[in-house]
Amino acid sequence: xxxxxxxxxxxxxxxxxxxxxxxxxxxxxxxxxxxxxxxxxxxxxxxxxxxxxxxxxxxxxxxxxxxxxxxxxxxxxxxxxxxxxxxxxxxxxxxxxxxxxxxxxxxxxxxxxxxxxxxxxxxxxxxxxxxxxxxxxxxxxxxxxxxxxxxxxxxxxxxxxxxxxxxxxxxxxxxxxxxxxxxxxxxxxxxxxxxxxxxxxxxxxxxxxxxxxxxxxxxxxxxxxxxxxxxxxxxxxxxxxxxxxxxxxxxxxxxxxxxxxxxxxxxxxxxxxxxxxxxxxxxxxxxxxxxxxxxxxxxxxxxxxxxxxxxxxxxxxxxxxxxxxxxxxxxxxxxxxxxxxxxxxxxxxxxxxxxxxxxxxxxxxxxxxxxxxxxxxxxxxxxxxxxxxxxxxxxxxxxxxxxxxxxxxxxxxxxxxxxxxxxxxxxxxxxxxxxxxxxxxxxxxxxxxxxxxxxxxxxxxxxxxxxxxxxxxxxxxxxxxxxxxxxxxxxxxxxxxxxxxxxxxxxxxxxxxxxxxxxxxxxx
Amino acid sequence: xxxxxxxxxxxxxxxxxxxxxxxxxxxxxxxxxxxxxxxxxxxxxxxxxxxxxxxxxxxxxxxxxxxxxxxxxxxxxxxxxxxxxxxxxxxxxxxxxxxxxxxxxxxxxxxxxxxxxxxxxxxxxxxxxxxxxxxxxxxxxxxxxxxxxxxxxxxxxxxxxxxxxxxxxxxxxxxxxxxxxxxxxxxxxxxxxxxxxxxxxxxxxxxxxxxxxxxxxxxxxxxxxxxxxxxxxxxxxxxxxxxxxxxxxxxx
Numbered sequence: 001x002x003x004x005x006x007x008x009x010x011x012x013x014x015x016x017x018x019x020x021x022x023x024x025x026x027x028x029x030x031x032x033x034x035x036x037x038x039x040x041x042x043x044x045x046x047x048x049x050x051x052x053x054x055x056x057x058x059x060x061x062x063x064x065x066x067x068x069x070x071x072x073x074x075x076x077x078x079x080x081x082x083x084x085x086x087x088x089x090x091x092x093x094x095x096x097x098x099x100x101x102x103x104x105x106x107x108x109x110x111x112x113x114x115x116x117x118x119x120x121x122x123x124x125x126x127x128x129x130x131x132x133x134x135x136x137x138x139x140x141x142x143x144x145x146x147x148x149x150x151x152x153x154x155x156x157x158x159x160x161x162x163x164x165x166x167x168x169x170x171x172x173x174x175x176x177x178x179x180x181x182x183x184x185x186x187x188x189x190x191x192x193x194x195x196x197x198x199x200x201x202x203x204x205x206x207x208x209x210x211x212x213x214x215x216x217x218x219x220x221x222x223x224x225x226x227x228x229x230x231x232x233x234x235x236x237x238x239x240x241x242x243x244x245x246x247x248x249x250x251x252x253x254x255x256x257x258x259x260x261x262x263x264x265x266x267x268x269x270x271x272x273x274x275x276x277x278x279x280x281x282x283x284x285x286x287x288x289x290x291x292x293x294x295x296x297x298x299x300x301x302x303x304x305x306x307x308x309x310x311x312x313x314x315x316x317x318x319x320x321x322x323x324x325x326x327x328x329x330x331x332x333x334x335x336x337x338x339x340x341x342x343x344x345x346x347x348x349x350x351x352x353x354x355x356x357x358x359x360x361x362x363x364x365x366x367x368x369x370x371x372x373x374x375x376x377x378x379x380x381x382x383x384x385x386x387x388x389x390x391x392x393x394x395x396x397x398x399x400x401x402x403x404x405x406x407x408x409x410x411x412x413x414x415x416x417x418x419x420x421x422x423x424x425x426x427x428x429x430x431x432x433x434x435x436x437x438x439x440x441x442x443x444x445x446x447x448x449x450x451x452x453x454x455x456x457x458x459x460x461x462x463x464x465x466x467x468x469x470x471x472x473x474x475x476x477x478x479x480x481x482x483x484x485x486x487x488x489x490x491x492x493x494x495x496x497x498x499x500x501x502x503x504x505x506x507x508x509x510x511x512x513x514x515x516x517x518x519x520x521x522x523x524x
Numbered sequence: 525x526x527x528x529x530x531x532x533x534x535x536x537x538x539x540x541x542x543x544x545x546x547x548x549x550x551x552x553x554x555x556x557x558x559x560x561x562x563x564x565x566x567x568x569x570x571x572x573x574x575x576x577x578x579x580x581x582x583x584x585x586x587x588x589x590x591x592x593x594x595x596x597x598x599x600x601x602x603x604x605x606x607x608x609x610x611x612x613x614x615x616x617x618x619x620x621x622x623x624x625x626x627x628x629x630x631x632x633x634x635x636x637x638x639x640x641x642x643x644x645x646x647x648x649x650x651x652x653x654x655x656x657x658x659x660x661x662x663x664x665x666x667x668x669x670x671x672x673x674x675x676x677x678x679x680x681x682x683x684x685x686x687x688x689x690x691x692x693x694x695x696x697x698x699x700x701x702x703x704x705x706x707x708x709x710x711x712x713x714x715x716x717x718x719x720x721x722x723x724x725x726x727x728x729x730x731x732x733x734x735x736x737x738x739x740x741x742x743x744x745x746x747x748x749x750x751x752x753x754x755x756x757x758x759x760x761x762x763x764x765x766x767x768x769x770x771x772x773x774x775x776x
Contacts, residue, residue: 247527283666295562444683
């Protein structure tokens, strides 16, 4: 096959034309999903904020379903597929092994997503993301998710094939780069995850057609092996993006390949069964099963994140010192490119994911504490810190480099771009923490009316709940402004942005106002 | 020195730097502490969500609940029967779209075996203001040994999405003290900031409501369960015991 490629003037990488186009397509699809999911997020937020209480009950649960599926599945997976095309063919100087298969998979994912969205918006799938059987959605809803998952699975195997092709064609020397290794662990976990997805959505699809029975407890067990393991795909992909952003923004180094790679492998080994923490107060399982799966299998994955939480900042420090910022103990922090949205996204992602998301997650995943947090707002308080201000923030940061390097457009509204990560992560920080506080007052998640105005009995939460959820709402709105800015900047840059002309792509143009910390991309 | 974008050449399995080793040691040690605490606290803490578990046919469960209501009903409240079961008995709460049936009237300091199940979709048993939560799954009987430690007027929210009426699903458990009195409405007393002999002494009421208060009471509620570890460990046997009880429709 003819292999058309260009050489990236910044990184020196050969970028396969097909990889280039596939990354663009998946990136655009991810942004469309982010827009839909983001609008849904604001509607959900303005309804849960009891002072506004925007939507009626039917539309609240409908939009909450849209928000969950569109963000957690469609946005995240489309972006991760782009990451797989970047870390496979591009970073290895190689090609996409089977471009036509790649496009077919993309079409499948788009078709599945459109089908599921259609079902949700027309009110035939008001079952929320988890769609616990026997709540029933239209069969086409389940079919849409199955098609999407099959497409994602094909892209994952395309990634594995690209590793084989690159090795066989000797496009790189030595071992694969750490970032590709990390993406490979994400891809392996994705296969495990999507396998569980098939294992539950196919029977559920048949059940919705009346062809078989699905036990509600088995459904919860297998669904969470999809639902939580997919978060570990996000973590592995996010950590890979951390290393990538470190390399692109400050030329951060890998301190020790052994430690970083072993930590990635820990994710693969210890995560699938750790999703048992979703079932800690379920009737179907005994204490031994719960304890083993949520201690042994969870804490080794926690260890992996703690290792990355050390090596990523340490790599940034060493990278900064190598570039001459050696003044004192903290000179490397002071002189870091804080105005580079790629760098600030990296820092904010590491800090919020680790300190808020990680700590809340480990806390609520214990047998006893789970009993007082299960299905309260502490649960979404936790995962908005991990998957939104962690994963989504890191992905946003990467976009500020993908646009000049892949789309070859200058970043529009650069002054706004400098502020975007701070707005988004700062807002999410307040949102997550105060949502957790509300959960501490026993406020349930997934609930339209916590004043219980139509309930047979009265229930009055502590007046503090109003305050806490008000702060949560303001934080969420600030984050929504940050998210809207991101969409504005990326869409404008890609479709109306100033193209980067041949030979013009120097770092000054990638990041026109980077100032103090000039880009280290040339290091890579 | 290379970045994560570059391929390491040759053997990269090299000893880590001292600082990395120290961090690994700390992180690993902490993970081991967490790892040890999980089974240890299950064994020592006595705050476990584990109960007596078994499968139950939803129709049979409904029949059992109706029988239970017919046997011990003492009144009506908001359209729901109030049931005052004898001390030590098996008591039932049925989740259905969109209510908890019946209203239970229990006695402080007396042990009951509370059976939770659903006859349609998943529901979430969320006891307020104590903040103890259990998943209620159709087809499964989740039996919890409880001893109400404080008198009061409690609510049972549903915290699992169960359809369009989910937010209206609110149940009630009344706990009377030794004299058969309820020391004031929980929600009302909390609203007014009253704290006294009632549930407030268990901390969750009022602005101080939080995880710690919930944990304390959860501990009390489940403490008895810990004393019956043998039964938990052999839940199968326990469920068979229940099946042998008259009228119990619990099956394996």
